[in-house]
Amino acid sequence: MYVWVKIVSVLLLTTLIGISSLEASDRAFNLGSIATSQQVKGWDIDVRPDGVGAPIGSGTAFDGEEIFAEQCASCHGDFGEGVDRWPELVGGEGTLNTHDPLKTTGSYWPYASTMFDYIYRAMPFGASQSLSYDETYQIVAYLLYMNDIIDDDFVLSDQNIGSIKMPNQDGFLLPDPRPDVSNINSNPCMENCNVPVKIIGKARDIDVTPEE
C-alpha cells in the first residue's frame, strides 16, 4: 500500500513539475491565467496624448452639437456653460493667473486625448461607456470648437487626436519641486518665537459649516 502511494505521488509530482515547467517558465508562483487578446481589447480603453489607444472613428463639431444637447447639456448646459454646480466646459481663457481661475477643457486641459478618454470611460454621468466611438469624437470636436480650438467642419479622428495642440498644453510644471519650503533640517524655534498671533479670520464668521 505504502509503496503504491509513493509511486503514485512520484508520478503525480513528475507530471506537475512537467506541466509547470512548460507553462510557467520564469513565473514564480504559477498563479493567474493568460489573458487573450480579445479579453484585453475589451478592457483596454485608455487613450494617450500621442493618440496611442484611440479607437477607430471620427466626428465633427457640427455633428456633435445634437448629441451634446441630448447627452451632456442637462448638466453642462447647451454651450458648456455648466448648470448649477456641474462643471463649466467652455471659456476661462486668461483666468488661470487671477484670483478666480476658471479651469475648463479649453482653458486648462492639456490634451484632447484626455477629453476622449474621460468622456468615453465616464460620461454621461451614470451611463458610462454607452457612447459610440464616433459619438465620442463628435462630442470632443464640439467642445474643441466651442473653445475656439478647431473649426466646426474639422473631422476629429483616431488619426489626428494625438496632434491637436491645446492652449494650455505647456501650462504644467515637472518635476514636483517639493519640499519647497525652507524649513528642512532646521531646528524649529521653541521659545519666544517671532510669529504673528493676531486672529485675522474665524471659520465661525464665514458660517458655511454644516449644522448638526
Added chain:
Amino acid sequence: MKFSRRNLIKSLAALGSVGFSTKVLAQDKSNPNNLPPNLPEWTPDLGAGVDENPYGSPSEFESNVIRRNVPWLTASSQSSVNFTPLQDLEGIVTPNGLCFERHHGGVAEINPTDYRLMVNGLVNREMIFSIEDLKRFPQVNKFYFLECAANGGMEWKGAQLNGCQYTFGMVHNVQYTGVKLSDLLRETGLKPKAKWVLAEGSDTSGMTRSIPIEKILDDCLIVWAMNGEALRPEQGYPARLVVPGWEGNMWIKWIRRLEFGDKPYMTREETSKYTDLLTDGKARMFTWVMEAKSVVTSPSPEKPILYKGTQQLRGLAWSGKGKIKRVDVSLDGGKNWRTAQLHAPIMTKSLVRFTLPFEWRGEELLIQSRAMDETGYVQPYIQDLQKIRGKNSIYHNNSIATWLVSKSGKVDNVRLG
C-alpha cells in the same frame, strides 16, 4: 509617586474640585437614580444575548461618531466626499465604517466571484487574476495612512470650516492585507521599456491614474482586507491599490486593470484635477507625495474644554515620506512650544498618536501642532505655502492649523496673521 493615604486624599480632593467648582461648558445630565449609592437601572435585568447583533455595532450612545459631508461642496452625492470624525477617535486605527469616502461615480457593487484583475501592456505575459488567485500569493499586513490630496483644501484662503472633521478628516489609517505588486508582477514579467503603470478602476467613473514603475515596485500593494476583514464596498471591495504615502486619488478602488507603458497616460485625474495651480497660471503636475502634517484632535471645534484643570491634549501626525520623528505643541499661537509624547507603534507612512497633558485655568489659548518627519521636514505655516504656491492650489495644504480656545472653553478654527 507612592500611593500613600495622604496622596489618595489629595487626589480625591482634586477630583472633587474638577467635578464641581471648575465646570465651564459641561452640563451634568446624569440620572441621579443610576449614581452611587443607588442601583443602576441596567443591573437587575438580563441584557441582550449573543447573536442579538451578529456583526456588532457601536453603542447607541456613540451615534454621533459618524462620517459627515459638506453638501455645498459637490453637485451630487455620487461624486463627492465625506470626512472621518478624527475628533472622536483614539489611537491610530480608523474603524472601517468611519474611513472617509471619496467616490467619482458612487460605490460599485461587485460580487467577488466575478472580480478580475487584468495586467496588460509592456509585460511578458498579459494575465488575469481572480480574487482567489490574489489570495494565494505571499501576503503582507501593513498599516498605512490614506490622505486625499484635497484634505484641508477649503482652508487655503482662510479659516473656512469650523471643525476638525471638515478640515482634516480626509485621512484614515488602517491595516491592509494584500500582495506586493513586485510579487504579483513576477507572474507577468516586465518588458525593459515599461516605465509607467495605468491603474484603472471598474466603477462607473473608470478612475485612472499613472504611476511610475519605481513606486509600483517599491511598496505598492493590491489589497483585499482592511483592519482584519474584507475591504468595505466604499473602500474598493473586493480589491484596491495601495500607494503608501502618496495622494489618495491614486489608490484606485475596485481595481480592474494595470497597464504598463513607456509614458504617462495623462488622465483627467492627473491633468484637469490633482494639479496644483500657482499664481502665475502655471500648474504643478504629478505632485504625489503627502508631506508631513499633524492636527490636534482634542481640544478642537467639536471637542470644547468642559472643565478647568487637568487636560489631555491629543492629536495625530503623519508623513508620506517615512516616520514621524517629533511633534511640538503650542498653546500660545506658536510663540512657545513643548514636545508632545509620541505613542508606539511609530510606523512609516502611518498615523502616529501624540498626547500632551496641560493645565487650563480658563485663559484664552491658541493651540497649534507641528510635525517633523525623519527626513528633517518641518510642517509649515500656511503663509510659507502661500508665499510659494499662492492661494489657488486646492491640493496639498499640510499647514499648521490654529484652534482658538475661548474663556468659556469653546473652540474655534481661526487664522492667524
